[in-house]
Amino acid sequence: QTLGAWTAAEQGARFFRNIANENTTSYRQLIVHEVMGRNCGWLTARTAFDYRQSLHEYDWLPEALLHNARWDLDAVWVPELEFDFDAEVERLRRKMDEHDSVNIFLSEGAGVEAIVHQIETETGESVPRDAFGHVRLDEINVGNWFANQLRGRLSAEKVLVQKSGYFARSAAPNAADLDLIVRSAAHAAEGALQGRSGVAGLDEDNGGEMNIIPFPKIKGGKPFDHTQAWFRDMLGEIGQPLGKPVTVGH
Incomplete structure (x- = not known):
């Protein structure tokens, strides 16, 4: 267990609780929460889990359009699991039609190889890499890339891409991490x-x-163990199919 990881998940969930309130400001809103972690999806998954747990603290008022479905997550995309993008678009479009909003938790390393391939094919230029040969994720803006792909296909009227990395990293450790x-x-x-x-x-x-x-x-380079029950149960609850395992590079 990495020191600070529990705190990062808790703070990322807290960050998104505030961001999610934006879904009351417009129709057909898409919010993409890009979570740090490079090619390991643990933090994205755990942040999503902690966020969903926090929704039990709300006093919902459905008659005023304040209901759990609009604040809940619709997708959690991590590098270790493949997902059929076209099928996901259709699933998320149904969610948008039903709830007027779509909330996605996205690992910053999800789909990077496909994104890099598209960019290099279209531009003929190599995507910048660091001294270790890793793709510089800030150069390709994974969250923005997915948001741009989804905007038209979901007929989203408003799109927000938010990154919780600095917010989570700058937080004081929580009680569990202090004890650890x-x-x-x-x-x-x-x-x-x-x-x-x-x-x-x-x-x-x-x-x-x-x-x-x-x-x-x-x-x-240790991948996230996506076979854990809490993660698989969460995907089942939000209606996301469990994709095939992917071997990711680090």
């Missing part, structure tokens, strides 16, 4: 005194218990 920080620091000190090498943290291979984890096990 204290426990990790104490366990790291104990491990150092014992001459053990690694990183202190919650170990999935050790029942989620605190452990000194060997460096090779925590190297970057």
Whole structure:
């Protein structure tokens, strides 16, 4: 468990709670929430889950068009799962016709290869990459790309693309992360005194218990485990088909 990840998900959900209120300002509104995380969709998925949980705190007033369906999510797109874009457009158009709004949580790494291919094919120029060969996501604006593809096909009257990255990253740690920080620091000190090498943290291979984890096990590039029940249940609840697994590069 990465320090700060729980806080980032909580803050991203808080960010979108405010943004979602914009759906009362116009007809046929599309909101795309682009979430940081590059090619790992965990933060997008967890932020979506936390946001949907927070909707239980609202006192809805359907007769004033303040009902859960307009604030709920309609799609959660992560890099680790393939999705049929044309089929999704048809599904989301039905949502737009029914609820007058569509809310999408989009991982900044979702669909990047297809976007890069289209840009390079149309322009004949290479998309900028960083020193490690990674596509510079700020150069291709994933959220804007998807919004532009969806605007006409959903007949959206208003389109908002919002990024919660800086908002989430600048937040103070929440109670769960503070507890994890204290426990990790104490366990790291104990491990150092014992001459053990690694990183202190919650170990999935050790029942989620605190452990000194060997460096090779925590190297970057770990994909989001989309087989987890909470994620699959969420997709089922919003009516999104479970796509085929995708092996993503890091």
